[in-house]
Amino acid sequence: MFKHWNLNLSREAKFRLLTSVCIVVGLVIAFSLRMLTEWIFDVFIFLFAIVAVIDIIGAKKLGERGVRSYYVFAYLVISYTMFIFVSIFGGEYAFWVHLGMQILAVGLFALYTFLMNYTDKEFEKQARLKKSTLGRECRHATWEFIKVAIYPSLMLFCLVPLNHMGVWANVELVGLFSLLLVFVISCFTDTFAYIVGMIAHKVIKRFGKEPKKMCPKISPKKTWAGTIGGLFGGVIGTMVLLLIFSASTNFSNFMTDKIGYSLAVQLTFICIGIVGSIINQAGDIYASWLKRKVGIKDFGKYLPGHGGAMDRLDGISWNAVFVFITMMIITFVC
Numbered sequence: 001m002f003k004h005w006n007l008n009l010s011r012e013a014k015f016r017l018l019t020s021v022c023i024v025v026g027l028v029i030a031f032s033l034r035m036l037t038e039w040i041f042d043v044f045i046f047l048f049a050i051v052a053v054i055d056i057i058g059a060k061k062l063g064e065r066g067v068r069s070y071y072v073f074a075y076l077v078i079s080y081t082m083f084i085f086v087s088i089f090g091g092e093y094a095f096w097v098h099l100g101m102q103i104l105a106v107g108l109f110a111l112y113t114f115l116m117n118y119t120d121k122e123f124e125k126q127a128r129l130k131k132s133t134l135g136r137e138c139r140h141a142t143w144e145f146i147k148v149a150i151y152p153s154l155m156l157f158c159l160v161p162l163n164h165m166g167v168w169a170n171v172e173l174v175g176l177f178s179l180l181l182v183f184v185i186s187c188f189t190d191t192f193a194y195i196v197g198m199i200a201h202k203v204i205k206r207f208g209k210e211p212k213k214m215c216p217k218i219s220p221k222k223t224w225a226g227t228i229g230g231l232f233g234g235v236i237g238t239m240v241l242l243l244i245f246s247a248s249t250n251f252s253n254f255m256t257d258k259i260g261y262s263l264a265v266q267l268t269f270i271c272i273g274i275v276g277s278i279i280n281q282a283g284d285i286y287a288s289w290l291k292r293k294v295g296i297k298d299f300g301k302y303l304p305g306h307g308g309a310m311d312r313l314d315g316i317s318w319n320a321v322f323v324f325i326t327m328m329i330i331t332f333v334c
Contacts, residue, residue: 019304023312027183031176038163038175042080045159048313049076052152055299055310059291062148066117066141072148075109076157083160098161106149113145114138152310155317158324169331173251178327180241185276185323186316188237189230193281196229197222219288227281234277235270242269258334272326276319283318287311 034041053072057063079102086098117123117138127137159179166175197211200223204211211223242265246252255265287310291297300308 019306023303023306031180034163034176034179038166041163041179042160045156045163046076046080048159048309049153049156051309052156052313052317053148055308056148056152059294059296059299059310060144061294062144065144066120066123066137067113067145067148071109071113071145072153075105075149076153078105079154079157080160102154106146106154109149110142110146114142117141152313152317155321156313158320162320162324162327165327165331169254171250171254173245173248174254174327174331177241177245177251178323181238181272181276181327182316182319182323184237184241185234185273186280186319188233189277189280190233190284190315192233192236193222193226193230196232197226200225200229215285218292219285222281222285230281231274231277234280235273238269238273238276239266242266255330258330272323276322279322280315280319283315286318287314 030041030044050073053076054069057067057069057072063069082101082105083098086101118134123137123141124134127134130137159182162178162182163175165178166172169175201211204225211225213220214222214224214227246255246262252262256262259265259268287299291299298307299310302308303312306312
């Protein structure tokens with residue numbers, strides 16, 4: 001029956017498949033533990049963020065340029081502490097207070113980065129060897145810290161308020177839905193882009209042509225066929241998730257109260273699926289551009305077939321910001 005099927009996988013493909021299964025199992029465990037309390041999932045978010053920061057700092061060799069990883073780790077710990085404090089005592093203005101404190105925290109740590117490097121004799125020596133001024137190198141280090149604090153730290157940190165969105169919405173399932181929406185859009189987009197791109201490649205090859213590349217200089221494997229397939233994947237994943245959660249009366253009533261009748265809810269989330277898929281793929285392209293800029297293939301080698309954590313979180317980090325803004329608008333504005 002399967003004699004015409006070629007199921008022989010390369011060593012790399014086998015490793016990639018096995019790692020994918022392990023990642024999925026890990027996420028299932030994380031979401032299962034979240035059922036005990038939302039605060040447990042915050043630990044996983046911090047682990048994501050810390051490993052992603054290590055990948056970015058290592059890839060860009062920022063340690064040699066005056067940005068120490070513990071600066072960013074300390075910022076993440078303080079950010080989370082502020083989130084807990086504001087969530088408990090901030091009242092109805094909790095989000096805006098937290099946003100202001102986040103901006104203040106980034107500014108203070110940026111200033112700390114500048115001053116620590118400015119008073120570092122070794123850093124001053126390195127600046128002279130580069131035939132640059134101490135002030136200029138300190139400004140470069142400060143700017144690099146701000147970029148790492150935003151990407152991926154602050155972007156991934158958007159998963160934390162999403163994790164607790166159910167408290168703000170007064171509907172527990174909204175938090176779980178918001179979190180899953182980030183991962184589902186990213187997962188379905190990547191999966192459909194890969195499958196459709198592979199099928200299109202084989203079909204077009206039979207006609208003696210090459211599939212049109214989307215951005216060959218940045219990501220040679222990305223094709224327009226795969227991109228379109230990814231858009232469909234994002235929509236399908238979003239609608240499946242919405243259908244499952246709509247079985248809950250509380251969740252369904254929340255969405256219809258905020259957005260309107262059920263058709264309006266469906267159209268809204270179709271748009272969210274499309275935009276989320278575009279943003280996810282934009283995150284992939286940005287990560288590919290960054291890797292090419294620093295001359296590496298992957299952010300790490302500890303995930304066989306996948307590279308590093310940041311190779312898996314590139315689109316998710318961007319999507320986390322989009323879903324966070326979207327769910328904030330639905331919860332507080334609509």
